[in-house]
Amino acid sequence: MAKAITDAEFQTEVEQSTVPVVMDFWAPWCGPCKMMNPIVEELSAEYGDRVKFVKMNVDENGEVASKFNVLSIPTFVIFVGGEAKRSFVGARSKEDMKKEIEDAMTAA
Secondary structure (H helix, E strand, O other): OOEEOOHHHHHHHHHOOOOOEEEEEEOOOOHHHHHHHHHHHHHHHHHHHHOEEEEEEOOOOHHHHHHOOOOOOOEEEEEEOOEEEEEEEOOOOHHHHHHHHHHHHHHO
């Protein structure tokens, strides 16, 4: 299950993670964000301990969103070794999400 994190938890949960992290920048009022929720949860279950999935509400946590120039949501950023390796904006199919994750992990 994707874990909700705050600006204060970003360093510990993402930058210091020993596994790749998929970060979902979202907001409660965002329709496409709601559409992506089940896909993110399915992928989280499929990848298990191999990939960490986290969510950050941009309305409540602007610092990290600003750091990564999040202007539209949902925005997904994939971190490997604490570094942002890939990012993309908007709703995607589960297959597209998997490809982005695999590509980021392979490129690392």
